[in-house]
Amino acid sequence: MRESQFQEPNRFFLNMGPQHPSTHGVLLVVLEMDGEYVLDPQPVLGFIHRMHEKMGESRPCQGFMPNTARMDYVCALPYNHGYVSLIERKAGIEVPKRAEYIRVITSELNRVASHLLWLGAYLLDLGAFTPILYGFDDREHILDILEDVTGSRLTYCYYRFGGVYRDIDDKFVEATRAFIKRLRKRYDIYEKLVTKNIIFIKRAENIGIISPDMAIRYGITGPNLRGSGIAYDIRKNEPYSVYPEFDFEVPVGERGDCLDRYMVRVREMEQSLRIVEQALDTLPDGPVRSKVPKKIKLAPGDCNFAVEAARGELSYYLVGDGTSVPYRLKIRVPSYSNLSCLPELGEGILLPDLVSIMGSLDLVIPEIDR
Amino acid sequence: MEIISTLPPELIRMVFAVIIIISFIFLNAIMMGYLERKIAGHVQRRPGPMEVGSHGILQLVVDGVKLVGKELLVPVNVDRTLFRLGPILSFTPVILPLLVIPFSEKLQARDLNLGLLFIVSMTSINVMAILVAGWGSNNKYSMFGAMRAVAQSIAYEIPILLSMLAVVLMANTFSLKEIVGAQQKIWFILLQPLAFIIYIISGVAETNRAPFDLPEAESELTAGFHTEYSGMGFSLFFLGEYTNMFTVASVATVLFLGGWHGPTLPYGEYLGIVWFFLKVYFLLFFMIMIRWTYPRVRFDQLLNFAWKYLVPFSLVNILITAVVIKL
Amino acid sequence: MKRYFSDLFVGGKSLVDGLVVTLKALCQPMVTVQYPREEIDITPNFRGHIDLVLDPEKNTFRCIACGMCERSCPSECIQIKGKKVEGKKKKTLSLFTLDFTKCSLCGTCVEICPTQALEFSNEYNLAAFSREAFHYDILKRLEERII
């Protein structure tokens, strides 16, 4: 693939992936190594490239809805959210308040589910087998709650232009409140098993430091950025939906190492729960879907909509041409930019640290490959 | 029959002992495999194997049959001799330490006066097997695993020896039987708690178990030194690992937990084995629990821990022991 | 030097704490079920593949073969045909197939249907050895239920 750089006899290439346990999917990282030291890790993408952007340009905008859930399947609802909001912005569709509340509640629950899965997967990368099962145990409750209202467990297609597919009921509210209570009780387990564990701390502390300047140069967003001490959250900085109505904090780290990224995500779960609680308390009555024409015309001109997905900034950029089929649909996925810093981040470190860094970046490969 | 009677009785005894021990090794691996999967399951709030037999008790037997029935794949461009030698080398030496372990007062294949040294030398052959397998596989991941195993083994042999040495100083002998005998009144774990802790930590590292399972570090090296092995080749490594665990736990029992000593049983000189096995399997349970609790340490941290904590502490321990004994 | 000992003691304690968590979990009941032997009830809101609604009054489908679902489907997995039956003014449904290998369960067809003739089935135990097994004949499935 690349020119041989073997000036020194000790150097060699190692293919990590596409079927490696810690690349979380079909990602190949070609490592140039000297002993156990990684000199130059180069990710090779595109193993599950599906050209979602072309699909977006070849069918009416309603038809693209199911695709949005199939990029980041771990946290699909914010992807739904970004897309419906984009079309609503473009076509000037009003959304009932209740629908926006429901969107926020379900998106935040999905974010917690995503972080729980990440927590387990990261620990699995570090060699601990048990936390992922505990994470799954909690996550399963969220999936049950979401399944009851959305009808699917993972690749949701729940939001609709101008509202949501189905209204939530008392059962949903009750189950969600019960879940919030349950997860708060479980923090203690995670803290004792993982957060305070000396082996874990030693594996994550001072590893893979992302400086704020580096974040700017690579466009790193989401918890990976907030770990570096920059409180940048689209929900706060570029408020969309009804997020401005809720009181929540944006947790930040200090050094920008793997441990900070871990702590940011763990604290973000609590903030998401807070948002869900407030939204449930102040849930307005009313319709969940406004009247939307069967065929939505996208006026000429471009339009952008950014949302905070679990992994960072997700931007949809659409160019309309007056028909109902988008002329151009660009999807800016967070993991793509987050991963692109790996060659710089992984220079001259040990192989186990590279695994730790890749785990802490929270990569979802189908999202990167699109 | 006449030929047998002409043979020295000691030889017949040894042959019997070896047969019993080999069958025990297989039984132990099956039990340990089952226990490990069951405990892992319950720790993770799931049932573990449930399908084959009541509560999946025959799961490992079936797995064994499957492994035996599998094709032995030899990848191209490997060093065939070394590749085949690896598993054998990993399996053979693990039988020998069990020959000198006193399971009870009268159940011991052979009491060597340098029994402890014999065990130490035999268990360290295991790392040779990993090196041979890793090198012979012609796979970079395997090679990493092999190199790690060697460094890890060198680092952890020293604290193991030093912690053993403290006990040897107390008992004034290398013979395992006599060491157990010296614990008639008080177990050495009470007199040498530090040595016990050091021994257990190093023992886990020595058997390449999590959190020190660096040679096979799944998330880093896919499967480390046994990446390329299939079928019986893989299962011999598997057998070797569990037997090694058993050896480490038995030596810990002999050195620190008073071997066969326990509340008096009828036929105590034979049934002491009950106490012995209870203690061994308690330690093994502990080792399994550790595996399913902690993340894996990094390679340099592992070595740092050995050289910065275990070696100095065990040296201090020996020094104190020696001074106290002299006084 | 201070860090040397604090690592030892704080670290040691954290390891013991961790072990307590797993030991406690060891004694707690399981949270999973043995799947093929036990099954968890699935929510009635689950969205499986589509099915035709059996109208209890007419004891047949409500579909008027207008083809809205076929046209709205983003994956083009629905195929519909109607034919003229003597004595009736409108077309009657004669073929309704779903290629479930392509379906992404978005629910557009169910929502767009002017007569609410489609619903989601609750089936999730779907596995087969061939692709053709997922080419469902939805009309036939309904006819089986009519009896």
Place this chain on the structure above:
Amino acid sequence: MMGTYEDFKTNVMNLGGDVTETDFHQRGYHLEVVLTVDTVRKFAQTAYDHGFYLVFVTGIHVLPETVEGVKTSGLEMVYQFATFDRLCRVKARVSVPEDMTVPSICHIYQGANWHERETRDFYGIRFSDHPNLEPLLLCEEDKDFHPLLKEEKKLKSFEEVSWPAQRPDMVDIQTETSSDL
């Protein structure tokens, strides 16, 4: 050097960029900058100096036109930038000349490396001085296959896919967002 919003605007204008303020609630970005191939890098440097991060780089395929006797390639590059410390999204647009080459900005924004490789995959736009312009998402065999280039009959002219020319009163309905930056 982190300047104010006004500084940024002036600096970009000094580069020769054509800056227009837009309605954020309608378009989702605040500033639209029209650049030429010569000013792309300078603009990127200015954006970097003002603390902007790169959101994405992509292209749009429109009908080629002949402007002042020079035929364009029909491809438009779109860059989007945003910043961490205030709400400001900038869209920059460059018309790709007929030789299909645009200067790479990945020496300023390393993150642009992959975005530019992706754009090469999808549109065939080449980036001068790019360190490694190899296929990223598509495979090596598809080096000359560019999936996002539209068929001739589906192509629309640039005017057909852009907002109607800005009315003079547009600036007055500016939202509070851009004024208090």
